[in-house]
Amino acid sequence: MVIPATLHQYLRRNGVSYDVIPHQKTSSSRMNARATHVPEASVAKAVGIKRKKGFVLAVVPASREVGLRGLGALLADPVCLATEQELQGLFVDCEVGAIPPLGQAYGIRTIVDRQLLDQDDIYFESGDHRTVVHLKGGAFRQLMDKVPHRNISRKPRSNGARSAPGDVFYWGA
Secondary structure: OOOOOOOOHHHHHOOOOOOOEOOOOOOHHHHHHHOOOOOOHHHHEEEEEEEEEEEEEEEOOOOOEOHHHHHHHHOOOOOOEOOHHHHHHHOOOOOOOEEEEEEEOOOOOEEHHHHHHOOOOEEEOOOOEEEEEEEEHHHOOOOOOOEEEEEOOEEEOOOOOOOOOOEOOOOOO
């Protein structure tokens, strides 16, 4: 697939060069890293977050997960994971579950984990499940310059327990 027009135009408007890397079909950012033979820490994973005031896109390394309690505290609003169906209405030119981490291209508030800003190269979902976009770290930092940079991720829970869409997290809960 050619990357979605919205993403292509955004990258072009910002003068960012990128590569498109095809791979076998995958269903997660971690699998994208394996399929393209890049470190999980260099793959930017977009996680849709729902709150009372609308949606936020949290961008974290594929090797980590969003710390929902801390993010809710940072946003001063209870948060939960958005469903793929809810996000589909926001990322209309992307396949379900294959959203790029550049929410600002789609008019969605975005917050990025600081750990991604240290990477020399960044890879991310292109809008389908068979392609990733590769940017130099400097280009990614340029694109994320105006979005908040915070420590919003944590190591995945060792017991494999994951939050389900709709689970709400309040600060101190």
